[in-house]
Amino acid sequence: MLFASALVIGGSAIAADDIEQKAQICATCHGADGVPINNTTPVIWGQDEGYLYLQLRDFQKGTRKSPLMEPIVADLEKQDMYDLAAYFTNKKWPNLGQPSAPSDVAAKAESAAKSIGCRGCHLDHFQGDGTTARLAGQWQEYLLSQMLAFRDGSRGNNPGMSDLMKATPKEDLEPLSKYLAGLQVDQYIGRGGR
Structure with a gap:
């Protein structure tokens, strides 16, 4: 497993159990297997790390509005946002089975x-x-x-x-x-x- 004992990001080590626990909150909407619960919720598994971090930051700052995301990110520390972004970036992007456009x-x-x-x-x-x-x-x-x-x-x-x-x-x-x-x-x- 990629996160067997510790995840090292930005020079600090975060216990794998801690990041897994934080990621469980995300799985509620974004899916435990990377497939979101509905088609208006974005895939975050395999998304680019910098992009994920910026979105979390922007939800927290209020520059990106979401009544669902704002309370979830309200108490995250900057390092939490970095860690979550890295965690999801290292997951495999799911195939949603959408057809190619005609x-x-x-x-x-x-x-x-x-x-x-x-x-x-x-x-x-x-x-x-x-x-x-x-x-x-x-x-x-x-x-x-x-x-x-x-x-x-x-x-x-x-x-x-x-x-x-x-x-x-x-x-x-x-x-x-x-x-x-x-x-x-x-x-x-x-x-x-x-």
Whole structure:
């Protein structure tokens, strides 16, 4: 087991039992096996560590709003957020079994992605990196809800994304979310074991 005795993050050692216990709270909604309980809750297993940390921080600071997440993160220490981000990053991204987008939807999505430069941050396979979210294989409903939230300003923790979503025709958002949701890229990006 990866976390057999201790997890070393940021120069400090956290007992594996402690991090496992904290992660159990997350599993209530995000799933004990990495598959969230509903399609409006994001996959966090295998998500990029920096991105996960920033989201926890932003929920705590109130720059990202969520009546469910805000009380959960309220009492987390900075190290707790680092530890949880590292813990979930080292889990394997689950296959949600979403179908690949039909060719006409994929073409519309590719055109939209190219016009606003999605790959500039989310990379070639939409796998994300560092502080940028992985989009490939995420729940389609969650992706669409977040695109719309960036667009209408209700998700305010990334003004650059808000600007990009406002610049994208609204009718392109659903095809883009369907396309991204249907991508299973782990065999291409070397994350098959994670």
